[in-house]
Amino acid sequence: MHKNQSLNRNTQHIERSLHLCCVWFYLLRRKLVNGITAIHGIPTGVSFHVHLVRKEGCLIETNPLPHGGRGALPSEGGSPSDLLFLAGGGFSFVSSSFFFFVRMLKIKRVPTVVSNYQKDEASDESVGCGRNCLGACCLNGARLPLYSCKKLENSGTGEKLVISHEAREPPVAFLESLVLGEWEDRFQRGLFRYDVTACETKVIPGKYGFVAQLNEGRHLKKRPTEFRVDKVLQSFDGNKFNFTKVGQEELLFQFEAGEDCEAQFFPCMPLDAENSPSVVAINVSPIEYGHVLLIPRVLDCLPQRIDHNSLLLALHMAAEAANPYFRLGYNSLGAFATINHLHFQAYYLAMPFPLEKAPSKKMITTVSGVKISELVNYPVRSLLFEGGTSMQDLSDTVSDACVCLQENNIPFNILISDSGRQIFLMPQCYAEKQALGEVSPELLETQVNPAVWEISGHMVLKRKEDYEGASEENAWRLLAEASLSEERFKEVNALIFEAIGCSNQEEELEGVLVQPSGSVNQTGNRTLGGPITNGTASECLVLQ
């Protein structure tokens, strides 16, 4: 063993390291590890870096210590619940076994554990399920509150309704109380892998105000599983982890788009496969307080791909929460989705995301009134969809665009913002670049994968030095790697416009730059970028 010089002499640490030694021998005997590569002394105790053999068993790493510490654990593998070690061996290990294979692009990612029941590969689930999951074994008699949200008006009348009770600062909406109340309940029951509110966070000084968080416990540092990143559409694989395997205690409530003009709540509704329920579950590795997963039609086992109904459901949730600081996000396969089972994520962060502050330039308005703009002066080239005669129109337009991207194998992320009034669509190519070895080592070392929240401007950093040295330039540089190039973005836009039936509107293309005044300092001389097809489009930039 190589002893790290900075091992703390504290008795508590000695005790803990003895304990860990016992654990390590236990694991060695069980052939779960085949060697220690390093020992580190860290503030909360001692950690070992190990070469981990891929096995059954969910390795719960706890750094910082979990709240409550009584997380529900699968019993397979016999991992003790207070196991305190980091595995994976750091970057050097990672890089040496990485970039490869011409035939099938793969990268070894460090997936986030979103459920306490997540394992790293197929396992024999049929063996003795006592886990109160969503499979046929446990579903009988299960009950879960149901929130049925109100029928969405078209945006004209809908807005009127919103106005009358937005006349005051709106009180906490019912849905918000439900989400927060249930989340706090699970929080106090210790179902999360760590206390996210104990993770230091700050706004990085700069024009955009990127948000950085120091969270050493979010990503399991174990031998990463393989995950095809070159295909956006992949079939559902029941053998891999999916949300029918979560424990029912991780579910907060069922959610559906109702037919009434008022929302309805049923505190004790049966969870019935025949109703094809959609559920809201906790994310046990939260990025912020209140981090949940919206899983449309969970029992139907849909793969991670956008369809019209599901996106509309997500919009319903955003509108119902009625809080601009509650956003929903989506990662396609290849854009750092962790699980190939259709899901959206959502959480509260009471400040604007940098993505939301970026100026936009209008491109077209569809026949259904949806305005499509492109973002200006943001590291990731993105489209912004808003308006529409109804929320359904907005949702359908974005869904059409997503289906087009999926069919063209272009990975993308979606951010639903402003209580469902604004939808950002961000095509990206980071995973491909990573697999081809085109991303610089410094960026890779941060182990930050640019998924929807990172692209929006919320960066979770695993290493203290990355957090201390976080700057807008660094964030920008990382995100810029994920962005499509100018030319490629234009190609993709053309595909999208054709798919949504706007390809004949090029002559109406206008560049109207809307810039927020205030802290974001803009240069005035931005071109539309590239020739307009018929050469007569007028551009008008307005600065405030």
Place this chain on the structure above:
Amino acid sequence: MSITQSSASLFSTTEEKEGTFNARYSLWIKEALDELPHSFTITDPFISGHPIVFASPGFLKMTGYSREEVIGRNGRAFQGPKTNRRSIMEIREAIREERPVQVSILNYRKSGSPFWMLFHMIPVFGNDDGRVIHFVAVQVPISGQKMRNGSGCSEMVFGSCRREVCLGSFVHQERALPVECDEQELENWEHCEASESEKLKSAEAVGSVLSVLTRYSEFAGRLVCGKRNCLRGADCLSSSLVISLGRIKQSFVLTNPCLPDMPIVYASDAFLTLTGYKRHEVLGQNCRFLSGVDTDSSVLYEMKECILKGQPCTVQILNYSNRKDKSTFWNLLHISPVRNASGKTAYFVGVQMEASCKDIESKELRPETRQLSVVGAVRVAVRSSFMATC
């Protein structure tokens, strides 16, 4: 687009809101402000809902509302479906960060007709404690015509498309545009830039209002000013945190464990109603004033232990109210530590639930869930408030 109102309930609210406004300044403040020709509103972030507590005659004339219809409303009431979402976000963020903002925005009159105006808002700070006392917002109608449909701006590629408005007429290079656009047009404009003179007017108006407030606050012995002259004290919450907490309708308090004797630093309106105390009577006090002779001391001990350990706990405790009947009530109290952005415990939240209202209505959240939702909402608010970039 008119605001729905129920005048009966509003009337008492109007008096209450205006009452707190009057309390800060010396007599005749309203009359002095009424004399100013400008359109402006003054809001109080420390009242739940961040309502308007003063509206100038100029504002009422511009929007077509009466005073009773405006006092107590949040400024958002004047926005509508075509109001630019970015502008709304800008204003919201300026409030959250306690800084000035100047933005063009589309508003709606009582009649429903839209109009563009330059919205210029500043925070007004207490000189002695550094906290935001009010926000002053000035509205200057913009008469400049910005055709946003592309064809009118073909001569401009870069730079701003401002048209200078001089004395009500303006010069356009290629063709004359009508001064009055129909309302449909107005709503479709992406943006409407204010002219330099309009911006000057707004700055001037803000200055006038501020000097009246300063003068009358000085008379009252509690000076306000346009700049923060001292750092906010530890027992003073930022206005953005207070606004967030004001959205929570249940009874709860925030106490600060880092201050001696762990005083209350925030009390919700519902707490005051439940306990019968006034806000100034409870702020700065430890919660023990709610206990009395028959309060079980072992329960108090249990609470203290949990607080020391930094753990949440729920206890049932007999409390003594200050209501007219001085009645006691059983309080199902939940306490939990709350961390801020640094990750350290900044406050404890105490959520009170009168034990008698434990009847579960079938369509509502369970009381336990509702109680925990308060904790959750407080956690979100506290964690985010310390991340403000100011």
